Amino acid sequence: MKQSSELVSRIGPPVTVAAFVLVFVAFVLGNMEEALKVASQITHPVAALVSALVIAATVSATAIKAKKTRLAWVLAIIIVLPGLAPLAAFTFVQIRGVYRIRVVVLGLDGQPVQNSELTSTGGEIKKASGYSEIDVSPQTRPADSKLFLYASVKNSFLAGSYTLVLGGDYYPTATIQLAPLPEVLFRGSVRDEYGRRVAGAHVSISGYQDIATTNEMGNFELPAHAADGQMVTVHAEKGGAVADISVPTGAPAELVIRTR
Numbered sequence: 001m002k003q004s005s006e007l008v009s010r011i012g013p014p015v016t017v018a019a020f021v022l023v024f025v026a027f028v029l030g031n032m033e034e035a036l037k038v039a040s041q042i043t044h045p046v047a048a049l050v051s052a053l054v055i056a057a058t059v060s061a062t063a064i065k066a067k068k069t070r071l072a073w074v075l076a077i078i079i080v081l082p083g084l085a086p087l088a089a090f091t092f093v094q095i096r097g098v099y100r101i102r103v104v105v106l107g108l109d110g111q112p113v114q115n116s117e118l119t120s121t122g123g124e125i126k127k128a129s130g131y132s133e134i135d136v137s138p139q140t141r142p143a144d145s146k147l148f149l150y151a152s153v154k155n156s157f158l159a160g161s162y163t164l165v166l167g168g169d170y171y172p173t174a175t176i177q178l179a180p181l182p183e184v185l186f187r188g189s190v191r192d193e194y195g196r197r198v199a200g201a202h203v204s205i206s207g208y209q210d211i212a213t214t215n216e217m218g219n220f221e222l223p224a225h226a227a228d229g230q231m232v233t234v235h236a237e238k239g240g241a242v243a244d245i246s247v248p249t250g251a252p253a254e255l256v257i258r259t260r
Helices: 002-029 032-040 045-065 069-096
Strands: 099-106 117-120 124-128 131-136 146-153 158-165 173-177 183-192 202-205 211-213 219-227 231-238 241-248 253-259
Antiparallel strands (some): 183 219, 231 241, 241 253
16 A cells, blocks of 8 residues: 555656646636646546545645644645546546547558548548547447548558547547558450450560460450559560550550551
């Protein structure tokens, strides 16, 4: 018990002081809701309140021993009030039923990505520096309490997802790790300069060794080594006729081979 009291006494002062400063600044700026939000994230609300009560009791006992009862009450009130800030914050958001979710999107290097596009199955998305914030009200909360988040960076062909279960934490954080999009198959056909389908033509993606041969209808299929929508350079040839085009994957392409 003595060790627990010592631990609480050590962590209590910074907790209560930080909470008090936040609430005071918010009062001056007229943004009490934001201060309560941050104060609630300092530590667990019960731990903050217990810390404040222990400190208040210790300080009050010292003041009473010094026969300064009025000072003891003043000090106790000053210490306990900021200790109540995190608990007040949790109570406030629970009454409103609004979740404020912080979403961080990480790139392949593990660093936050600034230019990602974020979608959600509920709530209102707000962009901030280095992260996004989603406010989910009771009206926009999914029926099963599962919020699906999807982030992508189109130019880099990276994407990631995260499913968040909305529970008792009204200020949760979701981290989405981006990864390369899966590779797709590239499909198309080969014709000659007169519009006739060419069978037996060899088709490849520039930079890779995979080679496909067109069938009797002039159609082919081979690994694109790229994600859906990514640009690739395709080479086709038969005899002395060749074709080279740069097209996005995801849709069939038509190559017209010509004799050079």
